[in-house]
Amino acid sequence: MDHALDAATLPPGATYIPEFLSREEEAIKDQLDAGEWSNALKRRVLHFGYLYDYRARAVLADAYLGKLPPWLETFAERLVTRGYFVDLPDQVIANEYLPGQGISAHVDCAPCFDDTIISISLLSQCEMNFRERSSSRSLAVLLHPHSGILLKGVSQYDWTHEIPARKSDVVDDTKVNRGRRISLTFRKVIQATGKPL
Numbered sequence: 518m519d520h521a522l523d524a525a526t527l528p529p530g531a532t533y534i535p536e537f538l539s540r541e542e543e544a545i546k547d548q549l550d551a552g553e554w555s556n557a558l559k560r561r562v563l564h565f566g567y568l569y570d571y572r573a574r575a576v577l578a579d580a581y582l583g584k585l586p587p588w589l590e591t592f593a594e595r596l597v598t599r600g601y602f603v604d605l606p607d608q609v610i611a612n613e614y615l616p617g618q619g620i621s622a623h624v625d626c627a628p629c630f631d632d633t634i635i636s637i638s639l640l641s642q643c644e645m646n647f648r649e650r651s652s653s654r655s656l657a658v659l660l661h662p663h664s665g666i667l668l669k670g671v672s673q674y675d676w677t678h679e680i681p682a683r684k685s686d687v688v689d690d691t692k693v694n695r696g697r698r699i700s701l702t703f704r705k706v707i708q709a710t711g712k713p714l
């Protein structure tokens with residue numbers, strides 16, 4: 518099913534990509550489940566390419582973990598061939614959200630990463646909230662499984678994004694329960710110096 522969004526429902530510079538992944542490609546969850554997840558945050562995370570240090574809010578100088586595994590490199594290459602990224606992404610964070618878990622409002626580390634990020638959704642839908650930092654304007658976007666939400670420039674730095682920590686979302690006046698969701702965020706590291714923001 519195509520869940521294309523009107524640009525007016527997104528922050529400027531954001532693009533919603535329905536079915537970025539095929540249903541079959543969702544099988545990469547097995548590779549993810551076999552990984553060594555970190556429990557250091559309120560949700561589990563798994564890093565590829567470079568480690569992001571949440572305390573320093575930076576990619577530290579010794580953060581390089583190695584090349585992306587081939588099953589993630591495929592999607593990194595797709596992002597370039599489809600024109601979403603100029604340079605090949607070399608860092609991926611997998612976030613796991615069980616119902617009731619979320620991620621607080623934030624913007625990405627500007628000196629660490631290129632100005633483009635994409636978050637790809639696996640397994641369950643959830644709502645992502647955007648808030649403009651210079652005003653009280655906010656927008657809510659429903660992220661469907663297999664979709665990608667691409668944030669570039671203004672949508673990346675001038676708007677925060679957040680996944681509210683709750684067990685359900687209201688879609689078209691209907692309560693929709695969340696299931697386990699895994700997101701994959703692809704980025705291109707431009708500075709791994711250890712200097713915090």
Ligand SMILES: O=C(O)CCC(=O)C(=O)O
Nearest residue numbers: 610612620636678700702
């Ligand atoms: O789970 C998501 O879709 C968003 C993840 C995110 O915002 C991040 O990794 O910075």
